[in-house]
Amino acid sequence: MASTDRARSRVGRRILRVSAILLLVIAVGIPFYVCPQADSPRHADAIFVLGGYGFERYRLGLELAQQGWADRVVASNPGGPDNARLTWY
Structure with missing residues (x-):
């Protein structure tokens, strides 16, 4: 029983880590993909x-x-x- 509790705990922590990383990626990426910066044209080669x-x-x-x-x-x-x-x- 103790080993199953440990396994569940590991799975729970892994799910929590993956969820936290995914949330961080979404939070950081929203400004870049939803509201990207649009520069005005300037002279180029x-x-x-x-x-x-x-x-x-x-x-x-x-x-x-x-x-x-x-x-x-x-x-x-x-x-x-x-x-x-x-x-x-």
């Missing part, structure tokens, strides 16, 4: 546009360059040269 769904991000990168935020735009083209829309840019 280049604008990097990472590929993904849709083409609006490429247009935004070009618009930022036309507004003078950077002299160069570096865009990824995950579709390769077969992607006519991105090759056009």
Whole structure:
């Protein structure tokens, strides 16, 4: 009986530790994921546009360059040269 009480106690402490760590991670992470800091644009050496769904991000990168935020735009083209829309840019 004493060994089962000890085992239950160990399991209880382990659950308590994991719960405390999880609560800490959530409490620390909320400001970063729920209310992230958004800096205003500033001049840079280049604008990097990472590929993904849709083409609006490429247009935004070009618009930022036309507004003078950077002299160069570096865009990824995950579709390769077969992607006519991105090759056009």
